[in-house]
Amino acid sequence: MVDKSQVIGLCRSLLRAGRQYPDYNIREYAKRRTLDGFRMNKNLTDHSKVEEAYAEGKKQLEIVERVVKVYSAYPPKTKNIMELKLQ
Amino acid sequence: MATTFSASVSMQATSLNVGGLNENASCIDEQQVTTTRISFQKPVLVSNHGRTNLSFNLRRTRLSISCAAKQETVEKVSEIVKKQLSLKDDQQVVAETKFVDLGADSLDTVEIVMGLEEEFGIEMAEEKAQKIATVEQAAELIEELMQAKK
Numbered sequence: 001m002v003d004k005s006q007v008i009g010l011c012r013s014l015l016r017a018g019r020q021y022p023d024y025n026i027r028e029y030a031k032r033r034t035l036d037g038f039r040m041n042k043n044l045t046d047h048s049k050v051e052e053a054y055a056e057g058k059k060q061l062e063i064v065e066r067v068v069k070v071y072s073a074y075p076p077k078t079k080n081i082m083e084l085k086l087q
Numbered sequence: 088m089a090t091t092f093s094a095s096v097s098m099q100a101t102s103l104n105v106g107g108l109n110e111n112a113s114c115i116d117e118q119q120v121t122t123t124r125i126s127f128q129k130p131v132l133v134s135n136h137g138r139t140n141l142s143f144n145l146r147r148t149r150l151s152i153s154c155a156a157k158q159e160t161v162e163k164v165s166e167i168v169k170k171q172l173s174l175k176d177d178q179q180v181v182a183e184t185k186f187v188d189l190g191a192d193s194l195d196t197v198e199i200v201m202g203l204e205e206e207f208g209i210e211m212a213e214e215k216a217q218k219i220a221t222v223e224q225a226a227e228l229i230e231e232l233m234q235a236k237k
Contacts, residue, residue: 008193009213015201038194 002054010057011038017064021071024080030064156182156226164226167206171199182223200225209233 011034018030041053165180172189174180180189186196200216203225209232219225 004193005217008197008217011194011197012201012213012216015197019201019205035194035198042192042194 002050007038007050007054007057010054010061011035014057014061014064017061017068020068022075023071024076024083026071156223156230160226160230161222163206164203164222164229167202168199168222171195171202180222182226183221185221187220196220203229207233209236 014034015031018027018034021027021030037057041050044050044053161182165184168174168180168186168189169176169178172191172195174189178189186199191199196219197216200211200219204211207229209229211228211232215228219228
């Protein structure tokens, strides 16, 4: 039985995991994708669909955590221009 | 004789002690039989109907809500909230504003909390972050964590 707080917790975990990418592009994509994904399924009422979506989210969380480690092994040498603050 | 007062005034032949109200103080609502001083935040008409000893009940003229978080933290939080929810600049966001009142659902709240974590460089625990519903609560939690960091 998946309840609202679990879903919110999953969203938070995904956002936190996505924050750790050293590469600006992937980092922003992870944040954008999780929010879009959760918003898209926001109004699901069918319980089996909710469970399905939750399981999918958990799988993605594992993937993100694993890939963060790989990307951190080869961080980019320079900062992306989008990350520089406007002078 | 009838007298009007504005700002703080001291008057003889009165026995009353009223606490002044301001943002950070808790309200003292007492009536004591002591000497003199009255200070009002608002102008009040006090009339002595020919009596030498004047004492009267004054209910709280204004209920003060004590704000435990610093004003600048609250303002920073409000800025971030406005940006995240794409609110207009003249939309009023004060300490007591609830996120739902600004049209945010729980996902938007999560996003706001993430933005706050990034801005202040702190990490909020899951259970505490879930309880945040107003700007005030967010600011208090942020200050708590920043204090702990030092």
